[in-house]
Amino acid sequence: MKTGLRALPLLISALAALALLLHGPIAQLAHYHDFADQSNWAGVPHAIDVLTNLGFVMVAMVGGWFLLEKYRKGDVGVAFPAYCVFALSIAATTVGSSYYHIAPDDARLFWDRLPIAFACCSLLAAVRADSLPGMGARKAFLELVLLLMAALMSVVWWQQTGDLRPYLLIQGLTLVLIPLWQWIWKAERVDRLAFGAAMFLYVIAKITEMLDGQILQQLQFMSGHSLKHLLAALAAGLIVWRWRAHKEVRTIATVQNIVVRRQTAS
Template identity: 50%
Template sequence: MERCSRHRLHHLPLLLSLLLGIATLLHGPIAQLENYHAFADQLTLLGIPHCADVLSNLGFAGVALWGLWRLTPARRTAELAAGWPGYALFLVGLLLTAAGSSWYHLAPDDHRLLWDRLPIALASAGLLAGVWGDCRQRRSAGFAAGLGLAAIFGVLWWYGGALQGGGDLRPYLLLQVLTMLLIPLWQWLYRRPRGERLAFGAALGLYALAKVAELLDHPLAALLPLSGHSLKHLLSVAATAVVVAWLVRRRTAALAADTAPMAPSPTGTHFH
């Protein structure tokens, strides 16, 4: 009875995704906030305009390179093989975010924002696919490819509308919302280790704080040495670092277990 009940719950993520998709369609277009590009950070330092918003993106490159360096050699191990295609997309997305978001913040406008949002969407798609692969213990390559294409479509959907004076953020925002909701739901349903759920929960919490800081860009700039948007970048970097740190720790623990010497069996040695 309990197994049957839990099996039914495994359909919950699909049902939730469908309901959110339908709600998004019924809601109607979500436009970008007015004066979106008018960020609080107006400091020019060493010839770099909006320098805090620009330089605070460098952490994404550091996290991505660290993850690729430590995880790529173990991509075929049992601990990483299923989720690796998704996590690889996540890490590449982070690396591209460092470049794209820095480029955008040098001279913010809708044309440059395209190159900021594309890698962010790809990173979200990759993380979602990686966790799906871990939970289902199925290789995530196809799922990562499908989500990656959906992520690109969502950003191009917004950009195409923006070129005509509008722009609809629904697909882009839906992917981010699903990432926040489905990851903890999958990990609970498939009984992932407690440490893993805590690590991803902390990362998602940091990302939620980052989104709040983004909305409070100007008020936080009046209170803190950093603007809200710069703080958003730093909190997002911390969130991604927590995820990569957990994956590295898991990979290290697996390698240590594989190389640990086996204790001799009490009956394994005979004297004649």
Template identity: 40%
Template structure:
């Protein structure tokens, strides 16, 4: 399939200052977050609004709303495996592999929320975040970037969760979430993609931002929906919609001449 055919990105002819701006943004965000005081895990984080048990499953809706991640992850990996072999393809596979694992890790965490189970929720999320981060850099800056960074980036992401687990300092983990969110608009402004349908990346970013908003208003949303769904349950659905938007982009896009 041509959507993953390696191409020489237009960024090759881009002025050097654009590369410098991207490096400053990524490295600067890391230095900024590390300059903050250590950020401990809020002990109230594990107190969710909807604790209803159904069919013997505790916190049923927070558990079951992880199913869309599994569906998107499996379909995404299957779709990417059908495509032409290439470094960027592997990065997209890592993204969807991480999305699929999120369904398992997050469901496990919400079954019994505590810091120990939260590790297994966050590990797959870092796989997905770093897969997306490297895929974007590879597609806008060149395949070689993806070859060089994919596995070190994933290892770094996993290490930030381990670091948090043993030090109770969330700063590196938060940067792993922040980096792809900054990279999406930055690469779209600074560089030109060789593919169509890049606007769906902004749609995906929008879904994720909405997901974080509903997460913050977990209790309020639960009460205002007459205890139908909590903000955290809706967060899962919106985040899965963001992942699905990226899958749709890959399915529909074409090479630009």
């Protein structure tokens, strides 16, 4: 593997951060909370925007079951903690997003964005731990903690300053770095396809979010933001589906044995 190619993710990350720094603060749209869905079912305001979040908890439950099954079989790799955090973050998205959509405002939006940031960063940590050769359990866990701290700070930064740049950077890098790492380090083809499809679905979800009212006018029964929830849950579902079939090769025990052998040899 050429050194230049391995440095490409770091270069892209640095350039993206520099571009956002030079761009200046990115404020939230003035009418961000004015969603097209005005339905009310059984006293639940913005009901479709609220109820479409149930897809996330369904995916999280299936993912949690798969992870528990892997744990029982001893099929636990260095990426296992990060995937656990990802599943918990997806479940928390149901709570945070539903809480926000019942009465949208900036205070509630914090609890919507926080689990999304955690999901992005835990997925980055998981794929990096899975992809990079020689990644040990301790290093993988440390990177997970650092990325989760970055996720928290990105949302706190927005809350305190109104500047979305760190939060947007995290989402953008998730979409770029995951397929890039898998390509550079030659992940299984089916993994690359599944994760690539998940990233594509999330991009489409973000587009439907921007076409909130137009999609409601066309479909009548669902707004663009509600559709975004379903597409994002489907994207998470593709990732969870790969957990079921993916066989961890570099388990924690294996990594520890390698470290012990190296120490003994030295």
